[in-house]
Amino acid sequence: MKNLFGHPRTRLVALATLVLVLPLGARALLGWSNPLGYLSDLALGSLLVLLLLRRPWWLALPVLLAWAALWVASAELVSAVGRLPNSADLGYLFDPQFMENSTGGGLAHPWLPAVLGAGLLAWLISAWRSRAQPLAALPRVALAVPLMLFGLHWASQHLAPSDADQWRQYNLSHQLLSAGVGNLQRQAQGWLGQTQAVTPLPSVGLTQSDLSGQKLLAAPGQARNLLVITLEGIPGAYVQANREALDSRFDEALMPKLSRWAERGMNTPDYVLHTHQTIRGLYAMLCGDYDKLANGTPKGVELLTQNQRNQACLPAQLRQAGFTTHYLQGAGLRFMAKDRIMPHIGFDSVHGLEWFSNANYLEFPWGKDDRAFFEGALDYIGQLGKQDQPWMLTLLTVGTHQPYSAPEQYLQRYDTPKQAAVAYLDDAIGAFLDSLERQGVLKDTLVVVTSDESHGIDGVRLASSWGFNLTLAPEQAELPRVKRGTYGHIDLAASLLDYFALPIPDALGGRSLYRDYDSGREMIAYTNGMLRYHNGQGVF
Structure with missing residues (x-):
């Protein structure tokens, strides 16, 4: 030897x-x-x-x-x-x-x-x-x-x-x-002073707001409050209405409870997540702007050195309109500097793991498991309901972040810990929305359910950029079940301001989800190391 x-x-x-x-x-x-x-x-x-x-x-x-x-x-x-x-x-x-x-x-x-x-x-x-x-x-x-x-x-x-x-x-x-x-x-x-042949970002269609569409609602939205629920890493394919609308070949029903709630709301199947990483997704959806379509320091971190662009973000705009603004997540705030970024973009109250007094149902290294998180969030909403002012609350779950913890009974039912964690989240969000309905919160609150990024689906094309947006509104009968057209996180801030009939700052980009448009639109995303651009006229 x-x-x-x-x-x-x-x-x-x-x-x-x-x-x-x-x-x-x-x-x-x-x-x-x-x-x-x-x-x-x-x-x-x-x-x-x-x-x-x-x-x-x-x-x-x-x-x-x-x-x-x-x-x-x-x-x-x-x-x-x-x-x-x-x-x-x-x-x-x-x-x-x-x-x-x-x-x-x-x-x-x-x-x-x-x-x-x-x-x-x-x-x-x-x-x-x-x-x-x-x-x-x-x-x-x-x-x-x-x-x-x-x-x-x-x-x-x-x-x-x-x-x-x-x-x-x-x-x-x-x-x-x-x-x-x-x-x-x-x-x-x-x-050498040379430029690339394709430079899509300077395009007006990507960087400016567009309110030229026909309004879906004849009057300003009836909701008094706003609840934005952000689910960690969930792709749009997990919602059945999205799979059906886009004829997706992905057929695993990992989130049946959320899918049943989607039958009662307005779904936007063709919804683009522009980048990876939570802080980049939160920045895009709350500040109406693309994060860097490349690697590097997130724009949310760079925003800390500015005192004008941050005032155009959704929380700051709603605060100016008289809302109290709140951010709650199930993990510590230091990671990705959310303890500094969230107050800077207009949240009055910013809380993480330290706010929760209820016990976890399972050990999870990032913080609150999803069931415990949503039970705590119900208490938070109960406290907000006692105040006279309208409120905005943004929630961020962490249970579907690796290492994907889930109770043993879920781990036994599914092939992978990731699938088990998604199923556990589905039960938790389903119970949460059921409780909101029983307590009457849905009668005067606009609820938007989305995700910060997509953890992708093996073998499903473009799944790393495929998100979802589910709207539950008091005037749901006036909204379509399936919202046609291409939208993304770039549109969310302008859409919500449009719903409440509030002014939209020039710095915000995007179209309104609460309007119908006759023409296509440009869209861009940078995921899996690949920059993808669609000109809205059939060229990808």
């Missing part, structure tokens, strides 16, 4: 097995099979063999550890929220609250780090024992192999672009390299 591991060629076999064979097998086991993905794994693996084969073990080991960590991070984030990690996520690796709460002490694919670890150990033993024996250089023609494979991948992407999930088309290391090269190319074009 010692002679076997000490042979220089064994080092080549161990390294090739680690960076070529194991990734291909892992891709198949994870269900990410795609010719481009296998090509990406082969290209990167062959490059690592060339770069590291004759390097000292102490120099190659950190590179291989980083490579393996990226593989594990890919599998975990795709499983949790349906997207690949990006450079902006690196900061969260050093946030103890995020790491502790998100992992919950376990991994979705514990076998992957075990397999990669075994492969690393086998390579390390062979590299150590053969360290004194030189290994012949590979033939120069071997240098052409990764170049050819990367070239084939690049050519296939440019000649026949695919909108398949990024993790199916790329190894994460390759994807990060590709994104970095693209950023350098754009910076170089800027230095």
